[in-house]
Amino acid sequence: MAVHQLVKRYGDARAVDGISFSVERGDFFGFLGPNGAGKTTTINAIVGLARIDGGRIEIFGHDVSTAWRQARRLIGLAPQEYNFDRYLRVREILMYQAGYYGLRPRDVAARIDALLERFALGVKADAFVSQLSGGMKRRLTLARALVHDPQIVILDEPTAGVDVELRLELWETLRALRREGKTIILTTHYLEEAEALCERVGIIENGRMVALEETAHLLRSHARDELTITLAHPVQEPPPVLAHFGARVDPQDGARLRFERLGPLELSEVLALLGRAGIDVEAVNTERATLQDVFLELTGRGAR
Ligand SMILES: Nc1ncnc2c1ncn2[C@@H]1O[C@H](COP(=O)(O)OP(=O)(O)O)[C@@H](O)[C@H]1O
Ligand SMILES: [Mg+2]
Numbered sequence: 001m002a003v004h005q006l007v008k009r010y011g012d013a014r015a016v017d018g019i020s021f022s023v024e025r026g027d028f029f030g031f032l033g034p035n036g037a038g039k040t041t042t043i044n045a046i047v048g049l050a051r052i053d054g055g056r057i058e059i060f061g062h063d064v065s066t067a068w069r070q071a072r073r074l075i076g077l078a079p080q081e082y083n084f085d086r087y088l089r090v091r092e093i094l095m096y097q098a099g100y101y102g103l104r105p106r107d108v109a110a111r112i113d114a115l116l117e118r119f120a121l122g123v124k125a126d127a128f129v130s131q132l133s134g135g136m137k138r139r140l141t142l143a144r145a146l147v148h149d150p151q152i153v154i155l156d157e158p159t160a161g162v163d164v165e166l167r168l169e170l171w172e173t174l175r176a177l178r179r180e181g182k183t184i185i186l187t188t189h190y191l192e193e194a195e196a197l198c199e200r201v202g203i204i205e206n207g208r209m210v211a212l213e214e215t216a217h218l219l220r221s222h223a224r225d226e227l228t229i230t231l232a233h234p235v236q237e238p239p240p241v242l243a244h245f246g247a248r249v250d251p252q253d254g255a256r257l258r259f260e261r262l263g264p265l266e267l268s269e270v271l272a273l274l275g276r277a278g279i280d281v282e283a284v285n286t287e288r289a290t291l292q293d294v295f296l297e298l299t300g301r302g303a304r
Pocket of ligand 2: 039040041080156157
């Protein structure tokens with residue numbers, strides 16, 4: 001899937017301001033950004049729900065605006081907001097969705113049964129959406145996105161507001177889809193979610209892409225692992241050799257030495273140098289860099 005210079009305006013405001021990115025077959029791509037950044041607008045443009053004001057979107061070579069019929073068959077969307085017909089029962093919702101793609105009931109009945117089973121909705125097949133729990137609605141959204149067996153599955157904030165248990169369950173489901181060969185695009189403002197799942201991420205802010213990279217590479221190139229060493233006794237200054245490698249004394253607590261990046265030094269060497277300087281160490285704490293750190297560095301603010 002490729003997005004070239006996409007622009008979407010609402011009145012005078014550019015909700016999406018010329019973004020470009022592509023997702024390869026089989027990728028798990030994270031589309032990140034704070035609320036209001038333009039994620040849903042971009043997704044809606046990709047699935048043909050929003051008219052675009054500039055740029056071009058291709059799905060396996062099909063231009064979304066000229067070949068939307070071919071393009072939309074290849075994509076399944078689990079939207080951010082629930083949009084179920086309240087007068088339909090769970091199984092009917094899936095049947096209607098299949099009909100929307102021109103699939104006949106007798107051809108999809110078995111597949112729908114399998115989806116109901118997979119998403120633990122079998123017992124609710126004849127229930128109305130109003131009778132489902134929040135978690136069941138989330139699972140139904142995903143089941144519906146998969147009815148026509150799309151190549152690309154797009155999930156817009158699938159875990160917003162869901163509890164930890166359901167979130168982990170959804171993560172497992174997404175990993176399984178990935179193993180089945182689906183291409184997955186996930187929007188989220190939970191950065192730890194993207195870190196756990198996505199091989200590549202794009203970070204959007206105010207309608208512009210501020211980063212587009214492999215997750216691991218982004219973490220290596222932007223964020224730093226932080227090392228804090230708690231000393232037995234406060235010091236005024238770090239030993240000169242360690243100051244040279246970026247150690248600084250915590251201004252609030254003279255017993256803490258902080259390193260923002262170790263550079264060429266190994267932790268064991270730091271400890272040896274402290275020992276040689278006659279400084280006793282009480283505790284060592286390392287904090288792994290997270291996407292949250294990268295996000296802060298790139299945008300100057302938190303994602304939430
Ligand atoms: N239908 C609309 N009419 C006017 N402005 C909109 C509409 N939908 C979204 N916006 C605005 O576009 C921007 C991007 O919104 P959205 O794509 O929903 O962000 P995200 O999904 O990243 O939270 C926001 O400023 C939002 O207020
Ligand atoms: Mg959104």
